[in-house]
Amino acid sequence: MPLKCGLCDKQAILKRPKTGDALCKECFFLAFEEEVHQTITDANLFIKGETVAIGASGGKDSTVLAYVMKALNERYAYNLNLVLLSVDEGITGYRDDSLESVKRNEIQYCLPLKIVSYELYGWTMDAIVKQIGLKNNCTFCGVFRRQALDRGALMLKVDKIVTGHNADDIAETVIMNVLRGDIGRLRRCTAITTGTDGALPRCKPFKYTYEKEIVMYAYFKKLDYFSTECIYSPNAYRGFARAYIKDLEKIRPSAIIDIIHSGESLSVKKEVKMPVQGVCVRCGYISSNTVCKACVLLEGLNKGRPRLGIGKTHKERLKMAEDLNEKGDSSINSQNFFENGQLDSFSEQSSQSGLSCCRSTTAGCSCQTSEICNDTAGIHSSVDQQKINSLAIDF
Amino acid sequence: MCSVQEDDNDVPFSKVRPNESIGRTCMKCQEKAVLITRVNDAFCRSCFMVYITHKFRATIGKTKLVRDGEMVLIALSGGPSSSALLHLIQEGLSERTHKKLRFRPGLIFIDEGAAVNLPSSERLNNCEKMLDTMRSTGFPCCIKALEQGFDIDNIPELTSPSGTCCPGSQVEKDLGTIDHDTESISSDISTATSSVTLNMSECSISSSMEEPCSNSREAIAVSSLSRVESSFQKYEEAEEKLRCLLKSLNSVSAQEDLIRSIRHKILSEVATTCGYSKVMLGSCGTRLAVTLLTDMAIGRGGQAAVDTVFADKRYKNLMFLRPLREFSSKEIGMYNALNDVESFFIPTLTTKGSDGASIEHLTEAFVTGLQRDYPSTVSNIMRTGEKLSTGAEEESKEYCAMCQSSLDTNVVASSALNAVQFSQRISNRAADSDSIIDKSNKTGECCGEGDGGCNTTRTRVTKQQVLASLCYGCRLAIRKIDDVEKLPLYVLKDVFWRVRREKMKSEIEEFLLDTS
Ligand SMILES: [Zn+2]
Ligand SMILES: [Zn+2]
Ligand SMILES: [Zn+2]
Ligand SMILES: [Zn+2]
Ligand SMILES: [Zn+2]
Numbered sequence: 001m002p003l004k005c006g007l008c009d010k011q012a013i014l015k016r017p018k019t020g021d022a023l024c025k026e027c028f029f030l031a032f033e034e035e036v037h038q039t040i041t042d043a044n045l046f047i048k049g050e051t052v053a054i055g056a057s058g059g060k061d062s063t064v065l066a067y068v069m070k071a072l073n074e075r076y077a078y079n080l081n082l083v084l085l086s087v088d089e090g091i092t093g094y095r096d097d098s099l100e101s102v103k104r105n106e107i108q109y110c111l112p113l114k115i116v117s118y119e120l121y122g123w124t125m126d127a128i129v130k131q132i133g134l135k136n137n138c139t140f141c142g143v144f145r146r147q148a149l150d151r152g153a154l155m156l157k158v159d160k161i162v163t164g165h166n167a168d169d170i171a172e173t174v175i176m177n178v179l180r181g182d183i184g185r186l187r188r189c190t191a192i193t194t195g196t197d198g199a200l201p202r203c204k205p206f207k208y209t210y211e212k213e214i215v216m217y218a219y220f221k222k223l224d225y226f227s228t229e230c231i232y233s234p235n236a237y238r239g240f241a242r243a244y245i246k247d248l249e250k251i252r253p254s255a256i257i258d259i260i261h262s263g264e265s266l267s268v269k270k271e272v273k274m275p276v277q278g279v280c281v282r283c284g285y286i287s288s289n290t291v292c293k294a295c296v297l298l299e300g301l302n303k304g305r306p307r308l309g310i311g312k313t314h315k316e317r318l319k320m321a322e323d324l325n326e327k328g329d330s331s332i333n334s335q336n337f338f339e340n341g342q343l344d345s346f347s348e349q350s351s352q353s354g355l356s357c358c359r360s361t362t363a364g365c366s367c368q369t370s371e372i373c374n375d376t377a378g379i380h381s382s383v384d385q386q387k388i389n390s391l392a393i394d395f
Numbered sequence: 396m397c398s399v400q401e402d403d404n405d406v407p408f409s410k411v412r413p414n415e416s417i418g419r420t421c422m423k424c425q426e427k428a429v430l431i432t433r434v435n436d437a438f439c440r441s442c443f444m445v446y447i448t449h450k451f452r453a454t455i456g457k458t459k460l461v462r463d464g465e466m467v468l469i470a471l472s473g474g475p476s477s478s479a480l481l482h483l484i485q486e487g488l489s490e491r492t493h494k495k496l497r498f499r500p501g502l503i504f505i506d507e508g509a510a511v512n513l514p515s516s517e518r519l520n521n522c523e524k525m526l527d528t529m530r531s532t533g534f535p536c537c538i539k540a541l542e543q544g545f546d547i548d549n550i551p552e553l554t555s556p557s558g559t560c561c562p563g564s565q566v567e568k569d570l571g572t573i574d575h576d577t578e579s580i581s582s583d584i585s586t587a588t589s590s591v592t593l594n595m596s597e598c599s600i601s602s603s604m605e606e607p608c609s610n611s612r613e614a615i616a617v618s619s620l621s622r623v624e625s626s627f628q629k630y631e632e633a634e635e636k637l638r639c640l641l642k643s644l645n646s647v648s649a650q651e652d653l654i655r656s657i658r659h660k661i662l663s664e665v666a667t668t669c670g671y672s673k674v675m676l677g678s679c680g681t682r683l684a685v686t687l688l689t690d691m692a693i694g695r696g697g698q699a700a701v702d703t704v705f706a707d708k709r710y711k712n713l714m715f716l717r718p719l720r721e722f723s724s725k726e727i728g729m730y731n732a733l734n735d736v737e738s739f740f741i742p743t744l745t746t747k748g749s750d751g752a753s754i755e756h757l758t759e760a761f762v763t764g765l766q767r768d769y770p771s772t773v774s775n776i777m778r779t780g781e782k783l784s785t786g787a788e789e790e791s792k793e794y795c796a797m798c799q800s801s802l803d804t805n806v807v808a809s810s811a812l813n814a815v816q817f818s819q820r821i822s823n824r825a826a827d828s829d830s831i832i833d834k835s836n837k838t839g840e841c842c843g844e845g846d847g848g849c850n851t852t853r854t855r856v857t858k859q860q861v862l863a864s865l866c867y868g869c870r871l872a873i874r875k876i877d878d879v880e881k882l883p884l885y886v887l888k889d890v891f892w893r894v895r896r897e898k899m900k901s902e903i904e905e906f907l908l909d910t911s
Contacts, residue, residue, distance in 0.1 A: 006822065006823050006824060007823075007824055016818075016822055019818050019823065021822040021823045023822060027822070028822075030821075031818070031822040034821055035814070035817060035818060038814070038817050039809070039814065042808040042809040042810075042813060042814075043808070043809035044809075174691065178687070178691055178779045179765075179775060179776060181775040181776070181778035181779045182779075183779060183783075186779065192809055207814075208814035208815075208818075240761075244757075244758075244761050247750070247751060247757055247761075248692055248754060248757065251753065251754055252646070252693075254815070254871070255692055255693075255754070257811050257814065257815050258692065258693060258694035258811075258871065259692060259694075260811040261694045261696065261810070261811035261812055261815075261867055262691045262694055262695065262696020262697070262699070263691075264696075264810055265697035265803040265806075266696050266697065266699070266783055267697075267783065267784040268782055268783060268784060269783065269784045270784070
């Protein structure tokens with residue numbers, strides 16, 4: 001006997017992975033969308049009139065996000081000005097197909113599209129792979145994509161970025177940070193909005209949405225997306241966490257949300273020091289370290305030491321930070337990083353806070369950005385391996 | 396899309412091949428090494444023993460929590476870790492030891508055979524073996540069965556959320572004076588041990604929860620085996636209740652979770668009624684890493700710290716200590732092998748199951764698998780736990796009626812808990828009625844207070860009232876339960892008590908002044 005939809009008595013065609021309820025197609029769509037709407041309103045994610053960039057990769061998460069954001073924006077009159085923002089990583093084959101998919105979305109959803117390129121760093125993913133081989137290159141993927149997205153968003157003068165991170169991704173990140181003992185990120189990674197302290201805020205409207213349901217939604221809506229995985233090697237930690245969560249989900253489907261609840265209810269001991277958010281002395285990008293991860297990676301590439309900034313090479317990174325401070329780093333100017341000179345806001349920022357701070361540390365800093373100075377001092381006299389270990393951009 | 400997110404770090408743990416100890420010398424004395432601990436420390440036998448005992452004493456000593464002459468209840472499971480714990484304590488108390496331990500241990504074994512449907516002959520056999528082991532130490536000892544948790548019938552005191560049982564407080568006072576006497580007489584260990592024996596002894600198999608330790612001072616005699624046998628008859632009804640409850644949970648993970656909370660309840664009950672102010676658990680670091688990750692997976696992240704910290708202070712007037720938290724299971728195994736410490740195999744719910752049999756079982760396989768390839772896994776996880784707050788500083792927090800942890804259900808609008816509840820509402824018409832078992836909220840005539848003497852009138856509570864008094868993890872555990880009346884009485888009474896307090900408060904509300 002066919003199962004009936006639990007809401008409308010039509011024939012059910014699916015069982016929701018999240019709750020186990022049998023639903024028909026229409027009722028599933030409604031439940032899915034209403035949940036996202038609920039997430040958005042509960043967290044007050046948007047203010048009327050804001051311009052919001054949807055980080056679009058052409059994959060399923062961001063494709064469904066773009067579709068749902070547009071639908072909800074109309075249904076509930078969010079009055080948001082939505083734009084698609086995409087990063088071109090420069091991966092042969094992968095790039096072309098995923099960008100094609102984003103371009104189709106632009107037409108289908110009638111949303112303006114902006115594509116920013118890795119090449120604003122002077123490097124394509126393919127060129128990076130040529131230098132460092134297939135191992136570890138996804139570090140570059142992740143770090144560069146995040147910064148490229150932020151920079152693109154600044155160029156477009158948007159107020160917020162929304163990304164397609166779903167509940168599975170967040171649960172994975174929680175487990176991953178438990179496994180590596182990274183309390184700073186563990187605490188931050190369940191926040192629905194990050195970067196509220198000065199940088200461009202990023203939100204995750206799919207924070208409580210199951211990956212499986214996103215696939216279901218795309219499947220039944222016949223949405224057009226690019227499904228090939230990145231051809232380069234993903235990170236080991238995340239791989240372990242992902243496998244673990246998939247197994248958990250088989251035992252108890254609610255495990256994904258349960259992990260997020262766990263993450264949300266953690267509290268950190270008062271005496272545990274959290275990394276202070278500052279700005280990268282080189283590029284002005286928000287970072288809890290003197291030099292942001294992207295700059296470290298870039299420095300490595302440019303100097304022919306691409307392994308700088310990957311994994312346990314903190315000695316090298318330490319040395320680089322010292323070099324940087326000793327020289328006062330006169331060699332650094334924003335042109336190295338933003339070849340087209342189009343990222344004015346960033347060049348400005350870096351010459352105001354970053355560089356001046358950097359120069360003055362040798363002779364006792366007198367600038368206002370005390371975080372940076374603390375950070376620099378920390379690197380000079382660093383006994384704290386922990387801190388150096390976690391030289392990276394914050395999530 | 397690339398699966399990597401910007402915070403991924405590439406080389407997660409240093410992958411170290413296990414080193415062979417063959418042909419290596421001890422890092423301390425250059426004798427021939429017998430084993431390698433942690434990453435690369437080779438030890439000979441005697442240096443290993445020094446290393447282990449030192450670490451054990453240091454773990455207990457550095458917190459200065461255990462006072463001289465204090466009564467400490469040691470929870471034994473028969474497994475390798477708690478067997479090693481017992482051995483370490485015996486060694487530490489012995490005359491020849493340089494820096495003696497000075498507390499007074501009592502032993503307890505909880506027979507969980509009913510939960511696994513073990514035949515009674517086998518349960519009896521396990522109890523006999525444990526009794527032999529415990530007796531041979533000369534410490535006072537007792538055996539409890541898991542189902543006895545259903546006989547605990549306590550009402551929380553107005554001031555103490557941890558819920559000491561009423562007759563217990565009397566006993567506690569009695570023992571308090573003894574405690575004092577012993578201290579003044581001598582700190583000599585032999586005197587201490589013999590007087591400890593007086594204290595607990597018969598809080599054992601045949602004595603029921605309602606009258607614990609009432610005859611404690613009469614005899615040192617440990618219960619005879621015939622009494623072990625008769626005790627099984629006695630708890631048949633409770634055993635049936637336990638089975639019925641476990642069955643209704645409909646999930647092995649939930650069963651494990653509930654067993655854990657009943658086990659803790661029994662330990663705290665025996666401890667408080669018999670005058671013990673500390674309970675020592677045998678969990679080693681490897682086990683605690685599994686516990687921490689399991690907690691994360693079952694929505695108990697807020698309790699992960701308290702579940703793995705050295706001193707768990709969630710119960711008032713009672714502390715759970717985990718003195719083996721700095722040891723790996725490998726070190727425990729080696730210690731036991733070198734000292735001929737016997738441990739027993741006692742089956743659990745997942746003994747015969749696959750990795751996916753339960754969340755805890757899966758997590759154990761996951762952690763031990765990772766640990767094999769990346770030896771820093773366990774210490775990384777424990778490092779996470781150490782930075783988490785146990786919430787012990789915050790007084791007067793609301794606590795869970797089942798597991799006594801502080802409630803984690805008072806959340807902001809944007810939260811996983813609300814998201815889950817919204818999902819249930821929106822995709823299931825029946826969701827609202829699901830949470831209310833249709834039983835009228837008959838509050839009965841019992842006062843729900845005082846000495847519990849009027850508990851003849853059964854107090855009924857609704858599923859919704861029960862859920863409201865539980866933490867996220869406990870709610871998850873009993874989600875599938877068909878009738879909340881199957882829960883142990885101590886849970887129901889606690890819920891009932893809250894409902895009454897709520898009602899009282901609403902009656903006088905208009906006269907209460909806002910003091911905040
Ligand atoms: Zn329907
Ligand atoms: Zn990649
Ligand atoms: Zn930078
Ligand atoms: Zn030696
Ligand atoms: Zn609980």
